[in-house]
Amino acid sequence: MHIHRYERLWMMFGIAMLIVFMGAILIAAFVDNLNPPSDTQAIDPTKVASTPPFDHPGLRQKPDGTYEVYYVAQVFSFTPQTITVPVGKKVDFYVTSPDVVHGFEVAETDVNMMVVPGWVNETSHTFKKPGTYLIVCNEYCGIGHQNMAARIEVK
Amino acid sequence: MAENLTMVRRENRLVIAHIYTATAAICLGAIAGVLQGFSRASAITLPTWFDYYRILTLHGVLMAIVFTTFFITGLSTFVTYRNIERNDRPLALGWLGWWMMLIGTAMAAVTIIKGDASVLYTFYAPLKASPFFYIGATILILGTWVVAFDLYANVFYWRKTRKGEKIPLPVFAAVTTFIMWQIATLGVVAEMYYLIPWSLGWTKGIDVGLSRMLFWYFGHPLVYFWIMGAYIIWYTIVPTRYNGNVFSDALTRLTFIMLLLLSTPVGIHHQFLEPGIAAGWKILHMVNTYGVAIPSFLTAFAIFASFELAMGKLGKKGFWQTATSLPWKDPVFAGAGYGMLLFILGGFGGLVNASYSMDMLVHNTIWIVGHFHVTVGGPVALTFLGCAYWMIPRLTGRTLWAPQLALWQVRMWFVGMLVMSLSMHYAGLLGAPRRTADVAYAGMSQSMSWEPYMLLAAVGGFLLFVSILMFATVALGTLLKNEKGENFKAEFAVAAPEAQESPAIFEHMFRWGAVALVLAFLAYVGPITDILHHPGYLAPGMRTW
Numbered sequence: 001m002h003i004h005r006y007e008r009l010w011m012m013f014g015i016a017m018l019i020v021f022m023g024a025i026l027i028a029a030f031v032d033n034l035n036p037p038s039d040t041q042a043i044d045p046t047k048v049a050s051t052p053p054f055d056h057p058g059l060r061q062k063p064d065g066t067y068e069v070y071y072v073a074q075v076f077s078f079t080p081q082t083i084t085v086p087v088g089k090k091v092d093f094y095v096t097s098p099d100v101v102h103g104f105e106v107a108e109t110d111v112n113m114m115v116v117p118g119w120v121n122e123t124s125h126t127f128k129k130p131g132t133y134l135i136v137c138n139e140y141c142g143i144g145h146q147n148m149a150a151r152i153e154v155k
Numbered sequence: 156m157a158e159n160l161t162m163v164r165r166e167n168r169l170v171i172a173h174i175y176t177a178t179a180a181i182c183l184g185a186i187a188g189v190l191q192g193f194s195r196a197s198a199i200t201l202p203t204w205f206d207y208y209r210i211l212t213l214h215g216v217l218m219a220i221v222f223t224t225f226f227i228t229g230l231s232t233f234v235t236y237r238n239i240e241r242n243d244r245p246l247a248l249g250w251l252g253w254w255m256m257l258i259g260t261a262m263a264a265v266t267i268i269k270g271d272a273s274v275l276y277t278f279y280a281p282l283k284a285s286p287f288f289y290i291g292a293t294i295l296i297l298g299t300w301v302v303a304f305d306l307y308a309n310v311f312y313w314r315k316t317r318k319g320e321k322i323p324l325p326v327f328a329a330v331t332t333f334i335m336w337q338i339a340t341l342g343v344v345a346e347m348y349y350l351i352p353w354s355l356g357w358t359k360g361i362d363v364g365l366s367r368m369l370f371w372y373f374g375h376p377l378v379y380f381w382i383m384g385a386y387i388i389w390y391t392i393v394p395t396r397y398n399g400n401v402f403s404d405a406l407t408r409l410t411f412i413m414l415l416l417l418s419t420p421v422g423i424h425h426q427f428l429e430p431g432i433a434a435g436w437k438i439l440h441m442v443n444t445y446g447v448a449i450p451s452f453l454t455a456f457a458i459f460a461s462f463e464l465a466m467g468k469l470g471k472k473g474f475w476q477t478a479t480s481l482p483w484k485d486p487v488f489a490g491a492g493y494g495m496l497l498f499i500l501g502g503f504g505g506l507v508n509a510s511y512s513m514d515m516l517v518h519n520t521i522w523i524v525g526h527f528h529v530t531v532g533g534p535v536a537l538t539f540l541g542c543a544y545w546m547i548p549r550l551t552g553r554t555l556w557a558p559q560l561a562l563w564q565v566r567m568w569f570v571g572m573l574v575m576s577l578s579m580h581y582a583g584l585l586g587a588p589r590r591t592a593d594v595a596y597a598g599m600s601q602s603m604s605w606e607p608y609m610l611l612a613a614v615g616g617f618l619l620f621v622s623i624l625m626f627a628t629v630a631l632g633t634l635l636k637n638e639k640g641e642n643f644k645a646e647f648a649v650a651a652p653e654a655q656e657s658p659a660i661f662e663h664m665f666r667w668g669a670v671a672l673v674l675a676f677l678a679y680v681g682p683i684t685d686i687l688h689h690p691g692y693l694a695p696g697m698r699t700w
Contacts, residue, residue, distance in 0.1 A: 002655055003406070007456050014452035018445045025511050029438065034512045036427045038434045040685075044692045045363075075699050100697055101279045101363065103519050107586030107601045110515040112428055117281060118363050118692040119430035134599045138519035138588035140275050142282070142699025143208065146591040149599075 037113040037123040039094075045117035048072060048098035059083045071095040073102040073115045076144035078135060084153040087130050096120045103138030106152065114139065127154040162243070163643050166236050167550045169249045173229025174546060176257060177222050178630050181536070184217035185623035192575075192616030196609040197593065207592035208273040208700055215276030216267060219377070219531060220295070221260050226539045227384040228252065228302045231329035233546060234387065235306050237645050238323040239313045248305035255298030262291025273700040275590065277370060278350075280361045283696030286354040293347045296340050303333040321662060324404055325391040325647045331411040332383040334668040335376060335418055338675060342372030342422075353696060360693025364431040364686045371422035372679060379418035379447070381531050383411065385538040389458055389491055392542060394648035396488040397481055399465030402457040404650040405657030410450040410457070412661060416671045417447040420678030427514045431689065436682040437511060443678065444509040451502060458495065464651075486561035490541015493569040497533030497576075501526060504580070519590075521612075522583020525576040532619075533572055540626055541565060547633055549645045556632035564625035567618055575615025582608035 003011075028034040048054050049072075057079045059069045066089055072079045073095055085091050095104050095115050102115040106125070113121045127133070137148035187210040193199045194207050201207055232249060265287075266272045272284035278292075310330055313322060322330075346369035352358045390407050394400060401407055423440035426432055466477040482488045504526040507513050517523060548555050555561065587594055587605040594609060596602040 004403075004460070007406075007453075007460070010456045011449075011452060014449065018448060021506065021510070022442060022445055025441070025513075026438070028512050029434075035434050036437065036511065036515055037430065038432060038437065039430045040433055040689070042431070042690045042692060044690070045694045046692075075697075099694075100281050100699055101367075103588070105519065105586065105588060112515050112518050114426070114429045114519075116363055116367065116430055117694045121428075121430035132599070134586075134596060134601045136586075136588050136591075136596065138590075139279075140208065140211075140590040142697075143206065143273075144699075145208070146593040146595075149596050151599075 037121050039120050039122045041120045042118060043096050043120050045096075045098055048096055053094075054096055059085070066090040066092070068092040068094065071104065071150075073097045073104060073137065073148075074099050075142050076137075076148040078104075078137075078148065078150035080150070082151045082153065084155060085127065087127055087154055090124055090126045092122060092124045094120055094122045100141050101139050102141050102148070103136075105136050105138040107134045107136060109133070112138070127152075130154045160643070166244060166246065167643070169246055169253065170229050170233045170236070170546070171550050172253050173225050173232065174543060174550065175630070176253075176260075177225035177229060177539075178543070178627065180217045180222040180225060180260075182623060182627050184214050184222060185620050187211075187214035187217065189616050189620035192613035194592065195594070196613040197595070197606070198610070198613060204270070206270075206273070206700075208275070209267065209270055211590065212273050212275050213264070213267050216263060218536075219276050220292075221264075223381050223384070223531065223535065223539075224295070224299060225256065226543075227332070227380065228256065228299060230384060230387065230539075230542065230546070231306060231333060232302065233550075233645070234325040234329045234391070234647070235309050238326045238647065239309050241309070241312060244309075248301055248308065252298045252301035252305060255301060256295050257298075259291045259293070259295030259298055262287050262294065264291075266291065270700075277374070279370070280350065280353075280363050280366045281694040281696050282700075283354055283698055286351060289347055289350045289354055293344065293351070296344060299333075299340070300337060303337055306330050306333055321657070323647070324401060324407060324649070325387065327408055327662075327664065328383070328387045328391060328411050331415050331664045331667075332380065332387065334664055335383065335415045335671065336380050338415075338668065338672055339373050339376030339380065339419055342369045345369050346373070360695050362686070362691050363694050364429075364689075365683070365691075367426065367429070368423075368432075368679075368683060368686060371425045372419065372675070373422075374425060375422040376418040378527075378530065379414055381535040382451075383414055385491075385494065385535045386410070386414075386454060388538050388542045389454065389495070391647045392545060393458075393488060393491045394461050394465070395646050396485055396545075397462070397465050398468075399461045399648065400651040400654075401648050402460040402464070402650075404654060405661060406453060406457060408657050408661040410453045412664070412667050413450040413453075414447070415664070415667055416674055417443060417450070419671065419675040421447055422679075423682065424509050424511075424514075427511060428518050431686060432682055433685060436685075439681075440678065441509060441511045445506075448502070448506065484562060486558060486565050487541045487545040489562060489565045490544070491538045493565060494534035494537035494541070497529045497537065497569070497572060500576070501530035501533055504529065517583055519588060520583035521579045521587045521589045524589045525579030525583060528572060528579065529576045533576070537565065537568055537572075540568070543626075543630065546645075547630060549643055551634065552639060552643055553633050553636070554638040555629070556636045556638065557629050560625055561629045564622050564629065567625065568622040571615045571618025571622055573615070574618065575612045578608040578611040578615060582612070 057070045097115045133152040135150040272288035274282045421444040471480045
């Protein structure tokens with residue numbers, strides 16, 4: 001099959017561009033460990049309230065000085081509602097749902113994950129600027145979905 | 156000739172049924188859309204008996220599923236019948252398909268309007284709608300399979316009666332689109348196998364992870380079903396508006412085969428941020444997703460080359476002369492042409508969304524909504540609306556009424572879509588979530604920065620709504636005005652006479668379909684096995700609206 005010379009050049013350009021894009025993403029994933037939340041830990045969605053550590057959701061300081069926080073996302077609120085963390089300390093976020101699918105997004109950061117009943121999801125973030133951050137549910141969960149929010153105070 | 160015309164009229168009635176059902180769907184969907192825009196911008200308050208999430212579900216289902224599907228079934232039937240001549244063509248399968256699609260749509264739509272299925276068009280379990288919603292959606296999809304079988308039957312007729320002759324390019328494109336669609340819809344039919352008994356109360360719970368993976372196995376190729384519908388028009392109908400040719404018959408077939416192969420094994424890129432799916436599967440699907448950009452690069456080249464060759468024959472040279480000599484005042488061409496411009500935006504936005512790492516910044520923000528409005532709402536819908544202005548006279552034998560109104564309709568859609576979509580993209584980068592009735596969030600400073608863009612998006616949405624009213628006026632006006640004069644003949648673009656034959660290997664679309672099925676299996680066998688090997692906790696159904 002004959003392929004026009006310009007078309008061949010165009011395709012080479014297109015494929016080269018895709019390879020550069022993918023290369024950048026794969027280097028970020030394998031060298032800088034920049035991966036989206038992909039926790040594969042299962043949890044019985046009907047027993048979230050009695051399954052540790054989600055039976056006591058909230059913020060904890062770890063022995064190394066960093067933080068971890070366990071959230072329960074359920075219609076139409078997050079528990080805990082407000083946490084206070086210091087600037088520059090890594091925070092590990094864990095979240096699950098006892099009812100329907102929710103989203104967990106800290107606006108204007110890369111903290112963004114799906115909350116699926118039956119699974120725990122996790123991500124980490126180090127806040128660099130002080131302020132009040134808004135957590136919103138970004139997956140439709142029912143009639144009160146637009147009210148499902150929480151706050152993080154970074155000091 | 157008279158006898159022939161009777162035959163044409165008999166077949167046309169079927170296509171008219173599809174195209175005007177699509178028209179009804181886009182009109183209803185536009186009403187829901189404009190209300191949503193103003194409600195989200197806090198300019199109006201919707202009554203509780205017609206709340207935001209109900210009309211959001213209605214808008215999504217009518218636009219993304221009903222309008223697009225009925226248009227593509229109608230277009231593909233038209234393209235196939237007009238290119239494969241056949242006396243006394245059996246139309247039973249075609250009509251059965253249309254009736255099933257209509258009944259399924261009606262069941263789902265009534266359930267949504269009653270408020271028993273405010274689950275949005277993705278119907279993520281464990282949100283539990285009335286069983287009528289799931290059963291209706293299943294009947295709609297099975298109806299499209301019946302339409303597909305009718306197209307295949309016509310291909311077999313061609314092969315039997317025209318031994319050794321190549322299948323006409325438009326038919327090849329349409330049938331390849333439906334083979335892809337059947338492979339893709341296997342996923343949603345499998346999901347319904349779990350959802351229907353569960354919604355009827357026969358099973359206690361649902362494996363949410365599995366249902367979501369089956370949904371997205373279908374959800375992404377759905378996007379390519381729309382795009383292939385637009386490509387059928389770009390390759391084989393649009394060139395007739397500027398006396399152009401198909402740039403290359405072989406490369407067009409290759410493009411459709413690549414779309415058939417690569418549309419399905421990519422769905423997990425919609426699930427990058429999900430628990431329960433290992434990072435490796437996400438990376439695999441990301442690589443495949445970048446692969447499916449290649450046939451779109453091929454298309455971009457082929458379309459521009461076709462423009463340049465045709466304009467070159469008129470003595471036009473260079474980029475500006477070529478671009479400005481195209482028939483931009485023809486609503487059929489303008490629909491496709493402005494659609495292509497929007498697709499440049501949509502295509503590059505898509506590369507961002509497909510990125511395994513950048514998706515974290517935009518996932519489930521209103522950026523995504525902006526993105527699919529410059530893909531399905533841009534190149535696809537605008538090409539279809541333009542194409543309707545070409546098909547309707549050829550289906551009804553009537554002159555298109557008010558072609559100037561048709562042209563301004565297309566222009567208004569383009570401007571409205573740019574205003575709405577760019578506002579949505581920008582608000583998404585500021586973190587505004589999608590699918591919310593309101594973005595106030597008790598006056599937090601971040602959410603305050605989103606409000607102006609919601610208003611701007613509503614203004615764009617209003618322009619789109621007016622544009623749809625104009626479209627409906629032309630479509631109905633052509634029927635009511637009943638101005639005879641146009642003939643029924645539909646011409647399709649062909650490759651230039653000096654072009655080479657396409658290799659025989661491209662002819663076997665059903666065999667390529669088998670290869671596509673194997674690729675889909677390979678892409679999903681791992682992640683689905685992983686899910687099935689987990690405890691598989693079942694979630695009870697819930698009605699949270």
